[in-house]
Amino acid sequence: MELIAHERAQSFLEAAGPVLLGDEARHNLMFGICSTLTEDPDAYPTFRLWTVASDGETVLAMLMTPPFNLLVGQPADPAALQFAATRLMEQSIVLPGVTGALPEVDAFAECWQRLSGTSRRLRMAQGIYAVRTVRLPPAVEGGMRFANTDDRALIVEWFEAFAAESLPEGAAHHEAEDVVDRRLRSSGGFALWEDREIVSLSGFGGQTPHGIRIGPVYTPPPLRRRGYASALVAHLSQHLLGGGRDYCFLYTDLGNPTSNRIYMDVGYELVCESADYAFE
CATH class of the missing domain: 3.40.630 (Aminopeptidase)
Structure with missing residues (x-):
């Protein structure tokens, strides 16, 4: 070899x-x-x-x-x-x-x-999911639109909140401003769900030959359990599939059964499990 x-x-x-x-x-x-x-x-x-x-x-x-x-x-x-x-x-x-x-x-x-x-320490056990056909959830108040540079400050704020809440302790990460600016000028971007105000955020990017990755997905705690994230991921995925992608992918924290369930409810299927290990 x-x-x-x-x-x-x-x-x-x-x-x-x-x-x-x-x-x-x-x-x-x-x-x-x-x-x-x-x-x-x-x-x-x-x-x-x-x-x-x-x-x-x-x-x-x-x-x-x-x-x-x-x-x-x-x-x-x-x-x-x-x-x-x-x-x-x-x-x-x-x-x-x-x-x-x-x-x-x-x-x-x-x-x-x-x-x-x-030695190795498991920082996060993840699921890799993919969808080819979306099941739209029941009607949720509001609608999706794509973000632009006017939304930058809010996206950065929510991206930082997502990282603080979701990334494993000690894991390397990009600065939120750098990620947001790169996404806003690349083939990826951000979609927002609005219900009189912006209530949920989903990024997309990381193209593959036939697909694209969804994430991060974030809804502020006071606005959760209203179906906003499910609706946003479903409509965004449907839009991207309608634009010619064969499938969309996303990662989930297997320790969070709620996020795994809501993605499966809109058509995502588990492809495999993944692990993030730190060597110590």
Whole structure:
């Protein structure tokens, strides 16, 4: 086997495409990061892109955008995970943690623990969901519109509130203003639900070859349990699917049964489970 480093997202995707497209939903985050690297290279000042090849065929894809975790894909050959971990260790690559779908993320984490002597801590167990056909919820007061630069201050405020409430303790994160500004000028963006005032927010972006990711989704606590988030995600997903995407994806916190239920109610189906581990 051979560990190959790529300097550009395009060459990485050309090599990794065969293994990533085998389960596009599972790898939507990896595709989305590459989309961001192509659209806005300054979003990640440093990045590392690797594939593992065996007999000339790609069997594993991985990437890292420090200080964020290593992101591992599903291997075509499970032995590639041990090989990759060994090669990264030999190259003195520092890993803050690893993120990926089960079971590959667990397999890599176990290899890294043996090699490095570190332990792992689960920061968040997540579900990766996808939808092809939306089930619109019963009538909810208000309607959806897309955000513009006039909404920037509120979006930044709510993005910060979402991060404080939802992101695992100690996890790396982008500054809210940077994320919002990048989304507002990219192929992604934000949708808002209005009921006499703005009551819910959903981002979208991170394009894949045939889909796009939804999130973050945020409703201020006093406005929850009125169906606003469900209605917004359903109508936004339907709009994006109607625009030519084959599916929309989103991540959920598996520790929050309410969010998992409301997305399933509008047509999202669980593709796989994912884990975010910190190495300590």
